[in-house]
Amino acid sequence: MSDLIYRVKDLRVSFPDLSRKPLFGAAPRIDVLKGLSFDVAKGDVLGIVGGSGSGKSTLGRAMIRLLRPDSGSILFEGTEIAELNEDELRPLRKQFQMIFQDPMSSLNPRRRVGGIIAGPLRLQGFDNIPSRVDEALEMVGLAKRFSERYPHELSGGQRQRVGIARAIALKPDFILADEIVSGLDVSSQAQVLNLLEQLVRELGLTLAFVSHDLSVIRRLCTRIFVLQKGEIVENAPTAELFDNPKSAYTRALLDAIPLPDPDQVWS
Amino acid sequence: MRDARGQVRRMPGLRLWLSGSWLLILILAAVFAPMISPHDPLEQDLFAARLPPFWQQGADPAFLLGTDSLGRDLLSRMLYGARLALTVALVAGTLTCLVGATLGLIAGYYRGWADLVISRLVDIWMAFPPVLFAILLIAVLGTGLTSIIVAIVVIDWTRFSRVVRAEAMSQGAMDYVASAQVAGRSRLGIALAEILPNVLPTIVALLTLEMGIAVIVEAILSFVNLSISTDQPTWGGMIAEGRTSIYQAWWVLVFPLAALFLTVLSFSQLGEGLKDYFDPVLR
Numbered sequence: 001m002s003d004l005i006y007r008v009k010d011l012r013v014s015f016p017d018l019s020r021k022p023l024f025g026a027a028p029r030i031d032v033l034k035g036l037s038f039d040v041a042k043g044d045v046l047g048i049v050g051g052s053g054s055g056k057s058t059l060g061r062a063m064i065r066l067l068r069p070d071s072g073s074i075l076f077e078g079t080e081i082a083e084l085n086e087d088e089l090r091p092l093r094k095q096f097q098m099i100f101q102d103p104m105s106s107l108n109p110r111r112r113v114g115g116i117i118a119g120p121l122r123l124q125g126f127d128n129i130p131s132r133v134d135e136a137l138e139m140v141g142l143a144k145r146f147s148e149r150y151p152h153e154l155s156g157g158q159r160q161r162v163g164i165a166r167a168i169a170l171k172p173d174f175i176l177a178d179e180i181v182s183g184l185d186v187s188s189q190a191q192v193l194n195l196l197e198q199l200v201r202e203l204g205l206t207l208a209f210v211s212h213d214l215s216v217i218r219r220l221c222t223r224i225f226v227l228q229k230g231e232i233v234e235n236a237p238t239a240e241l242f243d244n245p246k247s248a249y250t251r252a253l254l255d256a257i258p259l260p261d262p263d264q265v266w267s
Numbered sequence: 268m269r270d271a272r273g274q275v276r277r278m279p280g281l282r283l284w285l286s287g288s289w290l291l292i293l294i295l296a297a298v299f300a301p302m303i304s305p306h307d308p309l310e311q312d313l314f315a316a317r318l319p320p321f322w323q324q325g326a327d328p329a330f331l332l333g334t335d336s337l338g339r340d341l342l343s344r345m346l347y348g349a350r351l352a353l354t355v356a357l358v359a360g361t362l363t364c365l366v367g368a369t370l371g372l373i374a375g376y377y378r379g380w381a382d383l384v385i386s387r388l389v390d391i392w393m394a395f396p397p398v399l400f401a402i403l404l405i406a407v408l409g410t411g412l413t414s415i416i417v418a419i420v421v422i423d424w425t426r427f428s429r430v431v432r433a434e435a436m437s438q439g440a441m442d443y444v445a446s447a448q449v450a451g452r453s454r455l456g457i458a459l460a461e462i463l464p465n466v467l468p469t470i471v472a473l474l475t476l477e478m479g480i481a482v483i484v485e486a487i488l489s490f491v492n493l494s495i496s497t498d499q500p501t502w503g504g505m506i507a508e509g510r511t512s513i514y515q516a517w518w519v520l521v522f523p524l525a526a527l528f529l530t531v532l533s534f535s536q537l538g539e540g541l542k543d544y545f546d547p548v549l550r
């Protein structure tokens with residue numbers, strides 16, 4: 001089907017458990033993703049929720065092939081990417097990008113903002129790079145002069161905007177945003193979320209938004225995956241999930257959301 | 268905030284100036300030694316033996332810093348000694364840095380079996396006492412400038428590889444590395460364009476430190492007569508000679524020792540100063 005961006009089948013990821021590695025031989029492996037299958041439609045804003053350690057980041061990173069799955073199939077716009085090596089992935093990389101949680105760590109401290117945004121453009125062989133950098137900065141609401149600054153000269157919210165600008169400058173089809181507001185103060189959080197909402201609308205992005213925070217997900221996302229211990233326990237459109245949660249785990253998550261008014265109920 | 272930063276910045280400036288000036292003087296002295304030396308450093312004059320420096324009684328103004336027990340001019344010998352000290356510092360320091368930092372970067376960023384091999388090698392290397400190792404190597408290689416340089420590189424590369432490995436490892440865990448991967452940068456590209464620039468200040472600080480150490484090692488080897496041919500003036504050789512006549516002519520020991528001390532100190536301070544200077548956060 002042409003309106004699918006991802007078609008994932010039986011995706012498995014495991015990590016070696018080095019703490020239980022015997023003196024000789026291979027370490028036992030921990031299954032982190034236990035055979036996930038799902039589709040993502042173009043234009044969806046996908047929310048991935050679940051407890052800490054449930055495998056949310058691992059799932060996202062496997063989808064953009066920051067790590068190699070043990071087995072399973074990942075069809076991205078009809079191309080099988082699960083088994084590709086780094087050289088084969090390189091030409092595809094501009095189509096799926098990522099925004100990181102901690103912008104201090106994800107921006108190279110020795111580069112100026114302009115260089116940080118231009119780097120991926122150059123690697124992917126784009127032309128008119130300076131104008132694309134300016135355009136990306138403008139889209140995230142930063143003035144041109146910011147391109148001369150170093151990351152440590154920016155506020156947390158501005159840094160995260162640079163991270164967003166770097167991703168959207170490539171005009172990708174898919175962006176993974178992994179806990180991108182959890183390191184920010186409340187007002188920067190709101191601004192970054194507004195920006196993200198606006199970009200999704202204007203660019204027609206498909207976005208996967210990983211978060212602990214169901215109230216943020218509810219506002220932003222059209223579809224939600226609930227992950228528990230490496231399995232998708234619920235996969236439903238946002239309204240349906242909040243109206244009528246099917247799994248006990250989802251219900252527990254919903255009950256844990258602090259409401260502004262104690263008498264209010266989700267409806 | 269601003270004020271505190273201003274204070275942090277003033278210190279490295281002063282450090283850089285003082286250490287840089289001394290090293291510059293030394294470089295000029297080494298380069299122009301044949302022109303500015305008042306005497307032939309090897310010329311003996313037993314009638315002018317143990318002349319004190321110029322401010323003391325009985326000094327000869329022709330021998331500004333006095334003479335040693337064979338009547339050789341101390342100033343000229345020190346100027347020529349600076350040539351050897353600086354050659355060893357620059358060549359041995361740079362080579363050690365290249366070898367050690369490259370291996371450290373490979374081990375720290377590529378990990379896997381490369382790291383396993385390099386780290387084991389470092390462990391084994393560290394088990395040798397360095398001075399004995401140096402003497403042993405010189406005994407095998409024979410004396411001479413090349414042997415000294417080779418010995419320093421062979422012994423000291425571990426200093427770089429250990430530190431650079433740890434640093435490359437912690438930089439490799441940063442998200443900007445993952446982000447470069449997402450952008451399609453190759454492993455080698457990431458190592459050279461993302462990690463190396465962030466490890467560079469540490470490498471520079473280590474490099475200058477290593478240059479100081481090379482000067483000391485050369486002095487030690489000269490001191491035990493394992494450096495280069497005995498008649499060529501070296502600071503270590505001068506210190507060894509001065510030691511035997513410390514009560515009759517303290518200056519024969521003190522001047523080369525002071526030059527050695529200042530040089531080693533300057534190298535390490537230069538490194539610290541440059542490190543701060545390179546750091547965009549402090550700059």
Ligand SMILES: Nc1ncnc2c1ncn2[C@@H]1O[C@H](COP(=O)(O)OP(=O)(O)OP(=O)(O)O)[C@@H](O)[C@H]1O
Pocket residue numbers: 015016032050051052053054055056057058059212
């Ligand atoms: N590189 C790795 N090596 C070994 N184990 C790992 C690695 N990365 C993740 N894990 C393990 O996989 C599990 C899932 O990790 P993951 O980061 O996907 O969780 P998460 O849902 O994103 O959690 P959080 O909400 O805390 O970010 C955890 O138990 C973690 O310890």
Ligand SMILES: [Mg+2]
Pocket residue numbers: 056057058178179
């Ligand atoms: Mg995570």
